Amino acid sequence: MWLSVVVLVHVLLLISNSVESQSNIDTLPGFPGKLPFKLETGYIGVGELDEVQLFYYFIESERNPKDDPLVLWLTGGPGCSGLSGLLFEIGPFTFDYANSSGNKPTLELNPYSWTKIANIIFLDAPVGTGFSYATTWEAYNINDTSSTAQTYEFLRKWLMAHSTFLVNPLYIAGDSYSGKTVPIIVQEVSNGNEIGHWPPLNLKGFVIGNPLTHEIWDTNARLKFAHQTALISDRLYQSTKRNCQGSYINPDPNNTQCVEDLREVNECIANIYIAQILEPNCAFSQPPKPNKLWSLSPHLDDDNFIDILHSTPDQVLEPWCRFYNYVYSLIWANDKSVQKALHIREGTITDWERCNYTLTYTHNIITSIDYHQNLTKKDLRALVYSGDHDMSIPYVGTLEWIELLDLSVKDDWRPWFVDGQIAGYVTIYTEEKYSLTFTTIKGAGHTAPEYKPKECLAMIDRWFAYYFL
Incomplete structure (x- = not known):
């Protein structure tokens, strides 16, 4: 898969002389007219000699970019592109399924995008994910520890290049496998602030959805959920x-x-x-x-x-399955005109995959529970949410590890509503300056915003505003 990368190593080294590159995107193939929001894409080099080039999509808040939170979003996997989170979960545009066919995907606005209330960086991490690439074979050998260190380096360099956002409240967010890596990154940021890493980051908390925390623990919880x-x-x-x-x-x-x-x-x-x-x-x-x-x-x-993803939408048979929606992302992101519009460096990848399951990735952190325990001693806020119809990482297992943190219950399990309709249940925990809000999303699966976008936008909007009704 990476043959073309190796062949072009010398070319890529010349390309990546600068630490970062960025481009403002006004139009995209499949979207009618100009984008009604600010979209920036780019690469930032991390690691020795910047041999890892991490690609990102940055979308300014549609409300108040100057004051709204800055969110770094990591889709799970590991190996799932930030574009997947953007298109299918919390981004400002998605596919217009009713008017897309064959090799002609069209885009439409997502009325429930989190960019309506926040500035969001969608990151292709770890290296080998989405459009991120490396200039050496060795740099593709990564693990939980090295990947999170690279993400922290990315964030610091990104903020140095976008210094106006240094004062915005910063939240690290992600879902699924990112339930393991997000708490590690938050710990890195907190430690870096304490020892004086530059620039200081205005870290306020983190958000994890349908989070993997301990592979054995979460898998064991499926029996209780099934019952x-x-x-x-x-x-x-x-x-x-x-x-x-x-x-x-x-x-x-x-x-x-x-x-x-x-x-x-x-x-x-x-x-x-x-x-x-x-x-x-x-x-x-x-x-x-x-x-x-x-x-x-x-x-x-x-x-x-894989067969489904490499077919076209009009080839799939009944019954409909959610995976069929993902076919459009494969077609769209591999279109050369799309890659040109996004300013993808030519020759850096062979085929874009929504999720790359061929990463050379070592899972060297068994559980993130210890990191959660450490973070309870910080002045931080945490939001943990789960779709209550998700059996892959059941909410009952998530509740069990939260209870292990031995936090005080400030607001016990109760319903919350959107437009008069039950949206889920919420419990709020505290420990001195630390607070954790756990909420279920009624009827949602893995991961919640893809199934219940309206409810999830209401959830994050209320949480950012420091209330949950």
């Missing part, structure tokens, strides 16, 4: 808990009662789309996989996922 949502019976739930003793991943094959219970559980959920349990399963035509419930990311690794 609470009536996907498995009371009898089977109690039997599995008893026989497996709370451990449902890689059970002892000699524990026949546990193995049999898990087999029954898998039969009950094998054809359910665990990213949103009420939507069709894109692998509906495939035989169920062994231990599907307990694989780390079954909603991402279905056998036919």
Whole structure:
């Protein structure tokens, strides 16, 4: 995949002599007329000799850029592009599905974009994600620790180049796998401020959605979630808990009662789309996989996922699946006219992928819970949200690790509403200067803004304004 990168190493080294490059974008293929918001794209070099070139999309707040928060957004994966978060979750434009066909995706405005209330940097990180690239083979070998260090370096350099935003309240945000990396970056920023790294960053807190925190913990929570949502019976739930003793991943094959219970559980959920349990399963035509419930990311690794992404929308068969929406991003972002409009450096990547699952990436941080514990001693705010129909990273597991932090409950579990309709449930925790707001999004999946954009905009708007009604 990276052959062309290696061939062009010497050219790329010349290209990346400057630390950063940036371009203002007025128009985009597929969008009628001029963009009604300010879009900037660019690269910032990080690491030794700036051998890693991280690509970003920056969109100014449509309300008050001078005073509104500055948000660094990291889509999960690892390896999912910032463009995915922009197009399918919280960005100002998305695809006009009704008027898109074949190789002609068209764009429309998203009325529930978070850029209506915040300045947002959508970052392609880690290297190898989206349009980010490296000028050496070695620089593609990354892990949780090196990736978060590069993101911190990116943020400092970006703010040095955009110094007017140094005074804006800064929030680090992301979803899914970013539930592991965001707390590490927040710790890096906090530590850097304390020891005098330049520039000082006006860090106020962080936001994580449907967050992966501990791979075994989050996966284990699927059994409890399946029971609470009536996907498995009371009898089977109690039997599995008893026989497996709370451990449902890689059970002892000699524990026949546990193995049999898990087999029954898998039969009950094998054809359910665990990213949103009420939507069709894109692998509906495939035989169920062994231990599907307990694989780390079954909603991402279905056998036919790549085939779907490389087809065109008019080739997909019924029933409709959410993954089919992503086909348009593959077509659009690989269009040469789009890449030219975005000022992508020619020859730096072969094919753009919404999520690159071929990264040379080592998961060297088992859990981010310890980082969360450290951050409770800081003057910070945290927002943790989960779609309550997400079985890939169930909200019940997220609640369990939050309770491990031993925070005081300021406002216990209660409903919150949008336009008179139940939108979810919220609990607010505090510890001296630290506060954590946990909220569910009723009916949302993995990840919440893609399913319930109106409710999620209301959530983040209220939270930024320091109230939650």
